[in-house]
Amino acid sequence: MSESENTSVVAITVAVMLAVVMQVLDLTIVNVALTYMRGSLQANSDQITWVLTSYMIANVILLPLTGLLVERYGQRTVMLWSVAGFVVASALCGQAHSLPEIVLWRLLQGVFGASLAPVGQTIMLHAYPARKRGQAMAILGMGIMLGPILGPTLGGWLTDTLSWRWVFYVNIPFGILAFLLLQAVPNIGRSDHPRPVDWLGFALMAIGFGALQGVLSLGNEDDWFSSRTIIILSLISALGLLFFVWRSLSVKHPVVNLRLLKDANLSLGSAGIGIFGLALFGAMVILPIMLEDFLHYEAFTTGLVMAPQGVGAMLAMVVAGRLLARNVNPRDIVLVGIFFGAIGSWYTTKYNLDISMAWVIWPSFVRGLGLGLVSIPLFTLAFSTIDKKDQAEGSGIFNLMRTLGGSIGIAIVSTVMTQGKQMGWNQMAGHINPFNPAFHRFIGAMGMGESPRAWQVLGNVVVLPQAGMRGVLDAFILTFYSFLVLIPLVLLLRRPPEPAEPAGGGEALGH
Template identity: 45%
Template sequence: MNSAEGAGPKARWLIALTVMLPTILDVLDRTIVNVALPDMMGALGASADQITWVLTSYIVASAIVMPLTGYLVERVGQRTLLLVSVGGFVACSGLCGMSTSLDAMVILRTFQGLFGASLIPLSQSLMIDTYPKEERGKAMAIYGLGIMVAPVLGPTIGGYLTETASWRWVFYINVPVGALAFVMAARVIPARPGRDVRTDWTGLALVTLGIGGMQFALDRGNDEDWFASNLILASATISAVAIAIFIVRGWRKRDNIVNLRLFKDRNFASATVLIGVVGMGLYGTMVALPLLLERLLGYPPMETGLVMAPRGIASAVAMMVVGRLVPRIDPRKIIALGILLSTAATAFMAGYNLEISAAYIIWPGVIQGIGLGFIFVPLTVVAYESLPPEASASAAGVFSLIRTLGGSIGISVVSTVIVRGTQANWNRLGGHVSPFNPDLPAWLGAQGLSLQDPEAIARLAGELARQAEMLAYVGAFHMISLFFLCMLPLAFLAQRPPPTARVAGPGH
């Protein structure tokens, strides 16, 4: 029986609010911790390389469990899984805040990732089950608020808590919010018993090796110099072999631990590919912009968050508007418009320089936020359009995993482009530094320096480094705009929805 059968409008809103809280918790936790890492290094006695395991442990553990959501729902039911996930996540958050060693922190973050993995797909599945098909646009708009806004707010909240209180509060803040989510879930989400299903242990082992190895390689690859590292090479090889065996085996088996037969549905398959590319563009921008603002333009963390906040607000507003348009307009056209807006905004960012004002950061961000809002809501509706209701939990787990992996790929690729691009630009620009270049004495003269001044060399080296890195960011934004543009043909791979599905508006 569906968890939403018989639910009236008031009950739907209560369920929507209840599942939004855990969604925000998980998404926020993926970005809020980053700002606190420098403070955590001293408190936990960790090096710059070691402290990144606080992020890696959470991400890898979460990626492994996320596609298993459908199986877990079958075993224990949606309500029980949500309560266990929220309760475990909150407990681990509190313990992370009390950690006094790096080892304890990494272990607790691993368990936090295991418990938090199902929060997003489970929340999405509950929203799909709660709202009738003609109101799914509205449902996905509400759900999308947490997905799109939380990553923008994370660095701002993390910076504020770290500056005004302690890094420990980036974990403690989860406790009251999570406790509220637990109480609401216990009271609002209808209970549905699970059933005894066979556990595919071989499939589970392959998922663990495949997804875990891939996520580890993506997360650590740039720091370890990619395939120059035996660790990354081994991780990627094991991952590729495990995933290949899992796909071949899973396509033939009906009781596979992850339902790969979902990809036989054209709408779900095309939407899942699209959400992966969206994740690449979204998280690629999310990693590039804060670094640009803080490293090159001198913005403090709080101000960086404030400059990026309008992007999240614009995305939220766009999703609420689109939620009402989806039942009336072909969602593929809305997705295409969102892709074009996101492409244009990111292409504008490729024109950034070291002298830009905050307005030039805010307005392209607003346009990109609107574009992403236009993409996310109809794309999610399309993904579930022709799937049977009982497949919602399995589909949500796979859909969320691909978005997460797309984000990891985007972050890894953008980080590598910035690092390698900076090195290449340094070498290229350095070739123009010569006493025979007439522009060099002119530039030094404007600084009150000359070639004979010892300070001139240091000043010149610093400026060369800034310009080289700025050009690397320009290259990264060019690449992200291409990510978005490549999505345009994919928007029309999905089947055209039947007219009856688009005419019925909310409340009909």
């Protein structure tokens, strides 16, 4: 390549990396700020997770439209509009003053962020010559892995130093720089005869998934099916998804080509990545709440304690990539990853209010190793038996399930935490009464008589933290079992076919 071409490739690489890291970072940077946002926005621990799930559900719904948008407008145009919209939505999130307001702007942020990673990947593939495309994907992969590592630490530092609003404002300078550098990207990908958009199928998918998210997020607050709202949303979700499946199997150009799920590896791999999403994002929600609410860590310290999970994941991805290059069975790598993930999650089920920082760090690192060893080989297995011409649409299904699994997982984990906390409160509070000798010993040691203040101290100092920890442990148990559920799915996956040996066998291998 000439010097000018090299300069253009560097500009494109930096622009795409900025845009993709900005989008991936937003999945994790917000987590450590949730406790502070909860106070400012007057929301409880169950409601505040809407800040996460609204972003992810918008990603789920808009992701399948990415290819169709590129066919109509070209890669550069889609990327520029996505970056500009993401920056504007980030600024609006930063100035939000109520829960409904920030959920609305997070939805908008998710809408514009959905196309950044897939279009960025395509731009990188076109910018690099064929012999360097592996290097391009490695660079992009490292950028994507920076999110889980930098997100909690950067989010904690910004929250402690400035305020939680800066976890959104930080996107503005990076977005503006990415927008300027993206001018160097050629506007390729447009088609003179783009595929028609199945708007009815898209509407049915949006209604079905949106209502499902509403059921999962509101169900705990409204006592599930004793609420008319939950019953109506459940019916809307069931009918929407049922007609969406029927529509996808009936039209020539569906929004999501569900016919590809006839391939066993793709369907099992997609189911597996959905469960994997629950394990990944579920843990990312539980840890900050436990560390900040019950162990009283500052936001920055919380971020530092959570960073080892991202470090472990990145190291494991490098190892997984090298093992795959040596033709190691991807299924064996995934099973080893499940073992590490389950071990790291099992130790979290033994936590209590007196654990040291080390007991948070090393299980997180071990779980990160598991997450890294599962993700890339599972992707390889899912696409090992599908035709090359169908891989782009198959990738849409796979990524849809990963994001949907994370979104549903966050809602389920939040519900489990809230219910566990309520059950713990009911059980422990029943033992606080004047007829319990331990009650009199405690208030005597505290120098208090049977006054209203004694009851308040007992509730806030003893019962509430223990009940909250009960909910956290129930959620950790769920993430532990989610790794175990992956095992039968992985065992059913077929090994990729052996690569054909080139003519001349031994001679070819020697060069």
